[in-house]
Amino acid sequence: DAKTTQPPSMDCAEGRAANLPCNHSTISGNEYVYWYRQIHSQGPQYIIHGLKNNETNEMASLIITEDRKSSTLILPHATLRDTAVYYCIVRSKSGGSQGNLIFGKGTKLSVKP
Amino acid sequence: NAGVTQTPKFRILKIGQSMTLQCTQDMNHNYMYWYRQDPGMGLKLIYYSVGAGITDKGEVPNGYNVSRSTTEDFPLRLELAAPSQTSVYFCASSLGQGAGEKLFFGSGTQLSVL
Numbered sequence: 001d002a003k004t005t006q007p008p009s010m011d012c013a014e015g016r017a018a019n020l021p022c023n024h025s026t027i028s029g030n031e032y033v034y035w036y037r038q039i040h041s042q043g044p045q046y047i048i049h050g051l052k053n054n055e056t057n058e059m060a061s062l063i064i065t066e067d068r069k070s071s072t073l074i075l076p077h078a079t080l081r082d083t084a085v086y087y088c089i090v091r092s093k094s095g096g097s098q099g100n101l102i103f104g105k106g107t108k109l110s111v112k113p
Numbered sequence: 114n115a116g117v118t119q120t121p122k123f124r125i126l127k128i129g130q131s132m133t134l135q136c137t138q139d140m141n142h143n144y145m146y147w148y149r150q151d152p153g154m155g156l157k158l159i160y161y162s163v164g165a166g167i168t169d170k171g172e173v174p175n176g177y178n179v180s181r182s183t184t185e186d187f188p189l190r191l192e193l194a195a196p197s198q199t200s201v202y203f204c205a206s207s208l209g210q211g212a213g214e215k216l217f218f219g220s221g222t223q224l225s226v227l
Binding site for chain 2: 036041042043044045046087100101102103104105106
């Protein structure tokens with residue numbers, strides 16, 4: 001599976017958009033980009049995923065570059081409750097061990113008042 | 114639905130003791146997973162199961178055993194606890210492993226081996 005690179009930490013002002021980058025330069029054609037987050041001491045929570053096109057749901061937007069080598073998770077109006085570690089994961093759509101999520105260290109997002 | 118339920122939430126073991134971490138899900142998911150998370154680190158996959166009676170090793174399986182006798186339950190067994198197994202353990206489940214499959218996680222078990 002392709003590896004991902006994320007900044008270790010970021011700050012964001014409450015009410016502003018939080019833009020979390022992720023580099024996945026070795027991604028292959030059948031691999032999806034997933035985002036999960038982990039609020040302190042809790043289990044990870046699914047946010048969004050995408051393959052080629054930009055995606056949006058009630059939690060966030062995912063922007064994937066045309067060459068698919070990087071992506072950005074956007075939280076449009078960050079709140080204090082969005083303070084968490086955000087994981088960018090590249091995952092094969094095939095089954096077996098290739099389909100398992102590989103978590104790195106993620107980006108610790110701190111939303112400040 | 115309760116989702117994924119893990120018990121216990123906290124446990125302290127002595128070196129060499131054994132214990133079973135329980136995990137059950139009520140979403141009729143085929144796939145279940147065990148992860149461990151050391152302080153300041155990401156999650157590492159210990160074992161996973163694609164259905165009742167089928168289990169397979171993940172990235173860090175040594176020192177652990179699993180079984181999957183029913184769709185709902187996926188217990189994780191530590192036979193001879195070691196300090197290196199001090200960690201937070203998360204169980205997760207998903208409907209499958211196709212594109213778009215979300216993992217649902219339990220709230221975790223914090224284990225200390227002293």
